[in-house]
Amino acid sequence: MAMAGRPSVYQPTSYGSRGATERGLTGEGPGPDGRRRARLQSATVGAPLRFGVMYDFRNPAGSGLAMPDLYAQVLDQVSAVEELGYDMVWFTEHHFVEDGYLPSWVPVAGAVFGRTKRLRVGTDIALLPFYHPVRLAEDLAVLDNLSGGRVEMGVGLGYAAHEFAGFGIPVSRRVSLAEEGLDILRLAWSGERFSYHGKRYHFDDLLVTPRPVQPGGPPLWLASMTEAGASRAARYGLDFLPQGKRAVLDLWRSEVTSAGRDPAQRRVGIIRPWLVTDDRERDWPPIRAAERYRMEAYARFFAESETSFSLGGEGAISQNWVIGTPAEVEAQLGDFIEEHGFTDLITHGVPPGMSPEFLCPLRGRDASVKMVPGRARHAVAFLVLRPYRSLVWGPTRRATHCATSTPIRLSYPSWALGLARSMIRRAWGVPLRADSNDVEIDEEETERVLTVAAAVDVAKASGMVCARRPHPSIEGRRTCRVWEVESTTNSILALGVDLVALGVERVVLESTSDYWRPFFYLLEAAGLSVWLVNARDVKQVTGRPKTDKLDAVWLAKLCERGMLRPSFVPPREIRALRDYTRLRTEMVEERSRHKQRLEKLLEDALIKLSSVAADLLGVSARAMIEALIAGERDPKALANLARGKLNTKQAALLEALNGRFDDHHADLARLLLDQIDACSDKIDRLTARIEQLVAELPEPPPPTDRGPRPTTSDVPVEHDPDARRLTTVERLDEIPGIAERAAQILIAEVGLNMAQFPTPAHLVSWAKLSPQTIQSGPKTRVGKTGKGNRYLKGVLGEVATAAAKTDTFLGERYRRLVRRRGKQRALVAVARSILVLVWHLLNDPDARYVDLGSDYYTSRLDPERKTRDLVRQLQALGHTVTLKPAP
The missing domain is CATH 3.20.20.30 (Luciferase-like domain)
Structure with a gap:
């Protein structure tokens, strides 16, 4: 009987009944090689x-x-x-x-x-x-x-x-x-x-x-x-x-x-x-x-x-x-x-x-x-x-x-x-017989397999490169070469020479952090067609291994079959302008954060100045804070520093300035004000540089195929022969809500050449201002708009908010939509309308914005039909309506 517990390891014998010789385990046997x-x-x-x-x-x-x-x-x-x-x-x-x-x-x-x-x-x-x-x-x-x-x-x-x-x-x-x-x-x-x-x-x-x-x-x-x-x-x-x-x-x-x-x-x-x-x-x-x-x-x-x-x-x-x-x-x-x-x-x-x-x-x-x-x-x-x-x-x-x-x-x-x-x-994606519900779809893209394609899976210190080209002797087969390249300037320049020698038609890069930039800039300078693609669009098939080599091969396969969409990378001069405008935006945000810290500090000192003064950094409020830092604690003396409209709120100021502001609050307030002043100085320097770069930009190229010019019923744009005497910023500034700073950011984010966006819908979709339609079976629903470019969406949100407060066509559009769709959806719709206007103005140097007026919608209504509808509504509420013409 075997012992209880784990037995000794069993050594199995050979499989089946054949011995080693019969199984062919001894001797070499005949063979030519x-x-x-x-x-x-x-x-x-x-x-x-x-x-x-x-x-x-x-x-x-x-x-x-x-x-x-x-x-x-x-x-x-x-x-x-x-x-x-x-x-x-x-x-x-x-x-x-x-x-x-x-x-x-x-x-x-x-x-x-x-x-x-x-x-x-x-x-x-x-x-x-x-x-x-x-x-x-x-x-x-x-x-x-x-x-x-x-x-x-x-x-x-x-x-x-x-x-x-x-x-x-x-x-x-x-x-x-x-x-x-x-x-x-x-x-x-x-x-x-x-x-x-x-x-x-x-x-x-x-x-x-x-x-x-x-x-x-x-x-x-x-x-x-x-x-x-x-x-x-x-x-x-x-x-x-x-x-x-x-x-x-x-x-x-x-x-x-x-x-x-x-x-x-x-x-x-x-x-x-x-x-x-x-x-x-x-x-x-x-x-x-x-x-x-x-x-x-x-x-x-x-x-x-x-x-x-x-x-x-x-x-x-x-x-x-x-x-x-x-x-x-x-x-x-x-x-x-x-x-x-x-x-x-x-x-x-x-x-x-x-x-x-x-x-x-x-x-x-x-x-x-x-x-x-x-x-x-x-x-x-x-x-x-x-x-x-x-x-x-x-x-x-x-x-x-x-x-x-x-x-x-x-x-x-x-x-x-x-x-x-x-x-x-x-497998083939086609029906065997025609059905009554079959729909023939005309695709915009033309399918073409690239003869020689390359891809780079980018990391911080290196990139994994894959080049695919036809097999030299076997028709229909392709060879794949994969190698690693350091992400240094000399290594990437040498890579560009190698890819040009291979006859590469297109190079694809995955947008990994900012590590793609050296490869994109240097390979583009080498004369190669370089595409930057969104990482979400190139994910591996579920269940497949995940390595840098396999990722590079997968990218190359997608590239050669034309299954990728390039991300928008503006030309060099626009990229430089974009760096300045984005840094200015970040400086403005940083200044706002310091301002919030200052307000929090005043609350800690029981100074309620922000509840009376609209702007904590305005002339009057700034003078009061400087006096507090200098040692002044008398509320009446501080309130007397008020100027303009704030001077009429003396009673409220006396209550708000009666606090417990001590020396440690003064030290911290001084540091925060210095930070705010430093940010303001940087913002002014950046703005001056941005204005210089915008002035040096070339005129927008004429569209290659303008198609029919938009009429007033399409978009509020007219064609003025004198439009070319205005700068691009000035023409954009004519749109309600857009000021000089917003126009500069819009140019930096979308560029001047609208060839990247064949239609306004392409630009709107890229900016993630159009919701995705999701249809499955009999159900159709509207998805989310997506994240998009935060700098572009941020400035469009500011512009739409400003336009909503105006007595213009865009303001009236917001007010009509907000009643039915709510504030957020109405702002997104107005932002989309503004971006469509921007596309038309950038696409056609002869175009100028013309406001349709706040009465645009009411002027297009049929008075008799509107009267009839209102009478029916009142009658439905139980009223008898008698109409008299106005004197």
């Missing part, structure tokens, strides 16, 4: 290479596929998988998922064994904390006997919170449940009675039957992307699924070696799907749609987990799809195995609605030449997909990629055809 074979022999593990297909049984909403049909279809595919030479099928497990994600793999494995003779079945992965280990040991022992020893099981600890909640298991117990489960499985498959007393499970004198066919029970794998998981797999002597983490794989091999075992005799597996095709553009889109759906689901699982998942990163093992011709796929997978030493490669099964006919082997290829030594004449099977269009147009199509494959004649059921049509709609 001895050097390649020698490198493979040293780099790959000693266990034979196996290929497998993964199924998760997902059935997306709207597929039109019933779950019984889905299960039947997968089992049909499994039969074809065995015929095509694959070694394994793999199942995965998740619970409580709406799309039917496989929750129980054991009964499915039983169905597979009933249909196959050779195929092995494994899991990547089963969630061990959700299984009672004794019951699981019995189930797998029965499967092992039914299959003749073809069962393997990959396990993981789980991470999705909703699954643990569904089984009533605290997430904090997952490690102890999994480790004790591994202990008990080994003891249960020993064929002897055992007792076990752990933290979670307790058994005495237990015998599990039947005894598995495989000595020691079915081989166990552990999946993990953490160092703790790698150590756990090594400690238990388990095969390993590193989940794309090279550092974790290296740690597992190191610890297996430290334990005195040979990691080359263990199995290491990974999902690295492949697609063999002679037409990528035709066959990849539907697979991409299925892959996107799969990754978005995993991203939701990761998001609800308390565990921090670090996907990708430096040294990550690529799990991207390998796509190409048979030779290209074989070469890439061979290099992949040579680099990482995997024994098991797993691809994804055909998505729902496809037939097993579209699985295709590559016959006659000698795998020992490229893939693994000592396994000559292995019929390596790959997955080939015909496009969904073939599925729709013919009921008995054959995969013409495979000249040596045996035709499988199948008739496609209606559900398969329906699913294929729906997936074509999603």
Whole structure:
């Protein structure tokens, strides 16, 4: 009887019944490339290479596929998988998922064994904390006997919170449940009675039957992307699924070696799907749609987990799809195995609605030449997909990629055809037949793929550069070069020379803090077309790894496909003006903060001067504060310093100035007044410099395509031949609410050349003064305007507030809107109207503002109609109305 507690680590024997020689582990075998074979022999593990297909049984909403049909279809595919030479099928497990994600793999494995003779079945992965280990040991022992020893099981600890909640298991117990489960499985498959007393499970004198066919029970794998998981797999002597983490794989091999075992005799597996095709553009889109759906689901699982998942990163093992011709796929997978030493490669099964006919082997290829030594004449099977269009147009199509494959004649059921049509709609974005509600949309942009594009992922001290250009020998392929550049002037200048030499058509930068400026300025000076893009527009696809290198590659891909919008970066002279106006704005804000501190200090001294004087820094109030600092405490003497209108408030001043102002208040008040004076001096100096820069600005260029000139009913703008004698600031100053300072800020923020904004709507949208329309199904709602440029929105808010108080067209517009929409929305609407006027004045140097008058709206009303409406309203309130003409 085994001792209670954790048993010694079990050393599993070789897989199946073949010995090492029969498995091809000794001898080199024939092959034309001895050097390649020698490198493979040293780099790959000693266990034979196996290929497998993964199924998760997902059935997306709207597929039109019933779950019984889905299960039947997968089992049909499994039969074809065995015929095509694959070694394994793999199942995965998740619970409580709406799309039917496989929750129980054991009964499915039983169905597979009933249909196959050779195929092995494994899991990547089963969630061990959700299984009672004794019951699981019995189930797998029965499967092992039914299959003749073809069962393997990959396990993981789980991470999705909703699954643990569904089984009533605290997430904090997952490690102890999994480790004790591994202990008990080994003891249960020993064929002897055992007792076990752990933290979670307790058994005495237990015998599990039947005894598995495989000595020691079915081989166990552990999946993990953490160092703790790698150590756990090594400690238990388990095969390993590193989940794309090279550092974790290296740690597992190191610890297996430290334990005195040979990691080359263990199995290491990974999902690295492949697609063999002679037409990528035709066959990849539907697979991409299925892959996107799969990754978005995993991203939701990761998001609800308390565990921090670090996907990708430096040294990550690529799990991207390998796509190409048979030779290209074989070469890439061979290099992949040579680099990482995997024994098991797993691809994804055909998505729902496809037939097993579209699985295709590559016959006659000698795998020992490229893939693994000592396994000559292995019929390596790959997955080939015909496009969904073939599925729709013919009921008995054959995969013409495979000249040596045996035709499988199948008739496609209606559900398969329906699913294929729906997936074509999603993948290609076009309907198969015209619908009555179809709308043809004319897009403004013209799609064009750039031949050579580059991108820079900017950081503080460096930038990661990616340049993409066509492959020199393979048509349709592109090469990608990634390197790091320091963010110093000389390094960036050298980068500009390199990019020009490469023939780069466009360089994209992500707007990271102010770190983008050196790259933008210097690359622009090198003659390159440089785009600055908003970081919100270039986010990685959910679930993808996040590294500087991958970010640069992603930016370059978006750039070359024209999927980015450039941010507005004004020319150099406008940038200089903008620096001055923004600093002046910040100085004004800083002066206001010092003024607020001064008011707070006076309140602390019980001096209520701000409640009587409108401006605490006015002539009279400033004189009183200076007298207080000088030592004057008599309220009457202080009140006599009042001038102008404030002099009429002597009684209120006497009460307000009767406080407890002492020496420490005087010291602090002096410091604050000095700060206020310093800010005022800086503001005056900045204003003088701004006026000089504005005067030196060139005249606005004439619009390239003005289109029809606006009429009075469109915007209040008229065309005056004498308008050019006025400066741009003077023409903007004619708009109610805009003064010289506001006009300077508007010019600095939007520039003079309106070519960046083809229409007023473009400028309004860029300034975030137009709400976003959100339409989904029958519902349409108005979203928020967004943040936008705070300097531009700030000055427009001030201008709109000032215009609202005037007896003008804009003032009347505000008063009409405020009754219906409230103050804030009315101010935003007036600010938008002012920005439209600014666009017209900047776009056309001949245009001048003309006020339509505060009676604009009333003058356009029909008097009889207005009278009739008012009479009806009074009658509805119960009044009898008699109309008499005015004398």
